[in-house]
Amino acid sequence: MQILPSALYDLIEAFGNLPGVGPRTAERYAYFVLRGDSQLPAKLSSALSSLHSQIDYCPKTFALIEKGQDVSPLYSDPSRDKKVIAVVAEPFDIVALEKTGEFKGTYHVLGGLISPIDGIGPEQLHIRELIQRVADDNVTEIILATNAGVEGESTALYIQQQLEQSEVEVTRLARGLPVGVDLEYADQITLSRALQGRQAL
Amino acid sequence: MQILPSALYDLIEAFGNLPGVGPRTAERYAYFVLRGDSQLPAKLSSALSSLHSQIDYCPKTFALIEKGQDVSPLYSDPSRDKKVIAVVAEPFDIVALEKTGEFKGTYHVLGGLISPIDGIGPEQLHIRELIQRVADDNVTEIILATNAGVEGESTALYIQQQLEQSEVEVTRLARGLPVGVDLEYADQITLSRALQGRQAL
Numbered sequence: 001m002q003i004l005p006s007a008l009y010d011l012i013e014a015f016g017n018l019p020g021v022g023p024r025t026a027e028r029y030a031y032f033v034l035r036g037d038s039q040l041p042a043k044l045s046s047a048l049s050s051l052h053s054q055i056d057y058c059p060k061t062f063a064l065i066e067k068g069q070d071v072s073p074l075y076s077d078p079s080r081d082k083k084v085i086a087v088v089a090e091p092f093d094i095v096a097l098e099k100t101g102e103f104k105g106t107y108h109v110l111g112g113l114i115s116p117i118d119g120i121g122p123e124q125l126h127i128r129e130l131i132q133r134v135a136d137d138n139v140t141e142i143i144l145a146t147n148a149g150v151e152g153e154s155t156a157l158y159i160q161q162q163l164e165q166s167e168v169e170v171t172r173l174a175r176g177l178p179v180g181v182d183l184e185y186a187d188q189i190t191l192s193r194a195l196q197g198r199q200a201l
Numbered sequence: 202m203q204i205l206p207s208a209l210y211d212l213i214e215a216f217g218n219l220p221g222v223g224p225r226t227a228e229r230y231a232y233f234v235l236r237g238d239s240q241l242p243a244k245l246s247s248a249l250s251s252l253h254s255q256i257d258y259c260p261k262t263f264a265l266i267e268k269g270q271d272v273s274p275l276y277s278d279p280s281r282d283k284k285v286i287a288v289v290a291e292p293f294d295i296v297a298l299e300k301t302g303e304f305k306g307t308y309h310v311l312g313g314l315i316s317p318i319d320g321i322g323p324e325q326l327h328i329r330e331l332i333q334r335v336a337d338d339n340v341t342e343i344i345l346a347t348n349a350g351v352e353g354e355s356t357a358l359y360i361q362q363q364l365e366q367s368e369v370e371v372t373r374l375a376r377g378l379p380v381g382v383d384l385e386y387a388d389q390i391t392l393s394r395a396l397q398g399r400q401a402l
Contacts, residue, residue, distance in 0.1 A: 003275065003299050004292070005267045007255035011248040017241050019233045020226075031293055032220045034252060034265075040218050041249040047212040048246040051235060054208035064235075066206045074204065091205070092232055098204050 008034065060133070062109035062126050064091045074098075074107055081105045086143045087130060087159065089113050089152065097145060105143070108133065113151035114158055122158055130159070134168050144172045209235065261334070263310040263327045265292045275299075275308055282306045287344045288331060288360065290314050290353065298346060306344070309334065314352035315359060323359055331360070335369050345373045 002009075008030055015026035033041050058065045058072035065072050074080060074094070084105030086097060094107050110125040133139060144159060146152035160170050175193035177186055186194070203210075209231055216227035234242050259266045259273035266273050275281060275295065285306030287298060295308050311326040334340060345360060347353035361371050376394035378387055387395070 003296050005256045005265050007248065007251050007267075008265060011245075011252060014241070014245040014248045017238070017244075018230050020229075025221075027293060027296075028221075029219050031291070033249065034256065037218070038253070040215070041252050043218075044212075044215040045246045045249040047208065047215045048234065048242040048249070050208050051212060051242050052239070055206045055235065064206050064209060066208075090232070092228060095204050095228075 060129075061107050062091075062111055062129070063094055063107055072107075079104070082137045083140045084143065085130070085133065085137075085139055085141070086145045088145050089147065089155070093145065105141075110146075110155065113146060114155045115151045125155070127159060127162065131162060131166075134163065134166055139168050141169045141171060144170065148175060261330075262308050263292075263312055263330070264295055264308055273308070280305070283338045284341045285344065286331070286334065286338075286340055286342070287346045289346050290348065290356070294346065306342075311347075311356065314347060315356045316352045323356075326356070328360060328363065332363060332367075335364065335367055340369050342370045342372060345371065349376060 011030040011033065012023070012026045015021055015029045016023060018026075021029070033044070054067050056065050056067045056069070057063070058069075058075065060071045061075050063072040063074060070076070075082070081104055085108050086103060086105055087108045087110060088094060088097070089110050089112060091109050094109070097103050097107070108126065108130050110127065110130075112120050112125055114120060114122055114125065130142075134142065142159070142163060144156040146156050156172060163170055174197055175190065176197055177183070177190065177194050183191075212231040212234065213224070213227045216222055216230045217224060219227075222230070234245070255268050257266050257268045257270070258264070259270075259276065261272045262276045264273040264275060271277070276283070282305055286309050287304060287306055288309045288311060289295060289298070290311050290313060292310050295310070298304050298308070309327065309331050311328065311331075313321050313326055315321060315323055315326065331343075335343065343360070343364060345357040347357050357373060364371055375398055376391065377398055378384070378391065378395045384392070
């Protein structure tokens, strides 16, 4: 016998597709939506249905833009330095870098990282477009801001090799001790990177 | 400057309303929905919008039913014993009890627990309807299946007092050691309850 109404099962199943959401959490979300604020289902539902119709990818930087915009405002803004490009894997990485308030260049979203296991090669990423931008905008510096993992490192290496013939300076985000972390708690790889990258005072 | 499209901010904000979902998790969900399976936004959105229009409360047991059903199938089913009622706080508690496959009586959902701090008194719960059912269905046993916390215990006590004049037997789920938990790891309150409720072999 069906214990709960099928509309609720549908919702539990749909929530269960979200990353890291198991059956218990999905039940909790569904029941919360059912009992809670009566505006919430409509709000979530309309935000979801307008998602694909209102979001587009910037043809230049591959950042997320509003449908109808030509290019990302982070690229078109005259105060941003088009000669410096921070290369990131995913659009959300831009948010993290923007929060620092330190970076005044432009971005380039790869749309992933090279990962042979998942069948993602360089040609699936927006690397060709990056190299085109280097030529088009007379770019002087490429900052490789990919993650420190194996895929991030090999993607960075690949891009570096592709740009070897060009004049552009290729840099990478510094690896070292995170601010606030004690020396004794740092992992060995981070610590050896911090040693290798030691700076003169 | 807005870094992400506003449709994405709307979705992140909407996900952030779910219980236990902070800004980072909401971002993760939103980005997953944007990038992942293109069916998911539509599926979630339609499940959400049909939620309130397709779910109703059973007027007898206050369990969740399909819109259009008269009473819960867990009540109308002739194989269920209407003379035994398990009293639970929320509709999902029925799912947990049904999964045991041991209970063949009917349910009564209180719709919460007595909690003066949250302004929930006995009159906000479906206690009056429970007492009506006891009279209507010649109920012989009420099993109080509320949680073991302060609110669950005081709600159980209140219902017990309300039913003192009637003939109905009022029982409570056994408290004791959970199956699979070692004696040394059991908390003191559970252990003293297990001692008090010890059974002859």
